[in-house]
Amino acid sequence: MIDEQRIVKVGMAELNIITGHGLIRTTGLGSCVGLTLFDPHTKVAGLAHVMLPTSDIAREGVLNVAKYADTAVPTLLDQLISNGAVKSRIVAKMAGGSQMFTFAGTGDSMRIGPRNVESCKIKLSELGIPLIAEDTGGNYGRTIELNCETGILFIRSVQKGVKEL
Amino acid sequence: MDVLKEVGNIGAGNAATALSRILDKPIDMAVPNVQMLPFEAITDRVGGAENIVLAVYFRVEGDAPGNLFFILSPEAAKKLLHYLAGLEMGTEDEFSEMEWSALAEIGNILAGSYLSSLADFTSLSLIPTVPALAMDMAGAILGYGLLQFGEMGDSALVIDTTFIEGQYAVEGQFFLIPDPESFDKIFIALGVPMNHD
Numbered sequence: 001m002i003d004e005q006r007i008v009k010v011g012m013a014e015l016n017i018i019t020g021h022g023l024i025r026t027t028g029l030g031s032c033v034g035l036t037l038f039d040p041h042t043k044v045a046g047l048a049h050v051m052l053p054t055s056d057i058a059r060e061g062v063l064n065v066a067k068y069a070d071t072a073v074p075t076l077l078d079q080l081i082s083n084g085a086v087k088s089r090i091v092a093k094m095a096g097g098s099q100m101f102t103f104a105g106t107g108d109s110m111r112i113g114p115r116n117v118e119s120c121k122i123k124l125s126e127l128g129i130p131l132i133a134e135d136t137g138g139n140y141g142r143t144i145e146l147n148c149e150t151g152i153l154f155i156r157s158v159q160k161g162v163k164e165l
Numbered sequence: 166m167d168v169l170k171e172v173g174n175i176g177a178g179n180a181a182t183a184l185s186r187i188l189d190k191p192i193d194m195a196v197p198n199v200q201m202l203p204f205e206a207i208t209d210r211v212g213g214a215e216n217i218v219l220a221v222y223f224r225v226e227g228d229a230p231g232n233l234f235f236i237l238s239p240e241a242a243k244k245l246l247h248y249l250a251g252l253e254m255g256t257e258d259e260f261s262e263m264e265w266s267a268l269a270e271i272g273n274i275l276a277g278s279y280l281s282s283l284a285d286f287t288s289l290s291l292i293p294t295v296p297a298l299a300m301d302m303a304g305a306i307l308g309y310g311l312l313q314f315g316e317m318g319d320s321a322l323v324i325d326t327t328f329i330e331g332q333y334a335v336e337g338q339f340f341l342i343p344d345p346e347s348f349d350k351i352f353i354a355l356g357v358p359m360n361h362d
Contacts, residue, residue: 028304
């Protein structure tokens with residue numbers, strides 16, 4: 001019997017988890033970062049589509065924790081743990097954080113991609129989660145999906161084709 | 166919203182006129198959409214986050230800053246280059262340096278006429294930066310224009326317009342995403358009474 005592949009989709013500024021089998025995917029990452037957490041033993045995986053580096057700049061009414069690196073990483077970690085993952089086994093992979101447009105003299109928002117990457121790394125190291133692979137930077141978009149049985153992260157881009165981490 | 170729609174209409178009307186002048190062909194324009202849209206819905210307007218598009222991006226500076234994108238499918242861009250610059254229509258997906266700079270220039274002319282009519286109408290100064298080009302996933306490209314909105318919520322104001330050049334089906338879209346702070350300025354300039362609830 002062929003099992004239909006289960007795919008959990010994560011939109012911009014969203015996060016979600018998947019357990020057991022299937023893929024968790026987010027499409028069209030530019031300066032955003034796709035951060036994944038995975039416990040290889042219990043097969044619990046999570047993905048956050050992080051848009052901005054820090055929630056300090058948030059001016060929204062109700063904070064969307066998935067959107068900011070500093071709030072998305074701990075929230076995703078909590079969700080994995082409450083679904084049976086064990087913190088000491090959890091590993092992180094991430095992709096994205098590119099600079100889609102490069103031209104001079106247009107302020108700090110041009111560097112948002114690299115800043116998203118830095119902010120995710122800082123938060124991971126504060127939480128003691130090892131970052132075991134990354135494909136970040138550049139000037140191109142990426143679509144990523146994590147297989148929650150193997151922990152393999154597939155990365156697809158227009159310019160660079162397919163990559164596995 | 167109606168008044169913003171009118172502004173979009175006028176801007177796009179001028180850009181369509183400019184395009185039809187350079188192409189020497191009539192260009193139709195679909196009535197623009199002005200809406201607060203969730204981020205996901207914005208990329209759906211150009212075929213989904215993964216759809217490959219060619220974008221000419223301008224940061225708009227001046228009184229009411231924002232982000233302006235002129236978006237084409239790669240096929241439409243090839244057609245545009247063919248009709249406009251008489252360049253051979255290559256079958257490969259790549260664009261030469263020459264085609265790339267021609268597209269930047271076309272984008273520049275269109276964005277210039279779009280913005281200058283908005284500026285005339287609102288008496289606001291709106292200055293586009295030099296164009297930046299990218300051909301990539303729509304989500305990655307448009308996501309960049311949503312960053313300022315990201316600080317405030319998960320939806321953005323988008324003024325979107327589609328051009329249709331009937332016979333040859335060259336289609337392009339303008340996305341104007343004014344910064345959140347620019348709304349009030351645009352509304353005041355248009356003489357719309359402000360009522361914040």
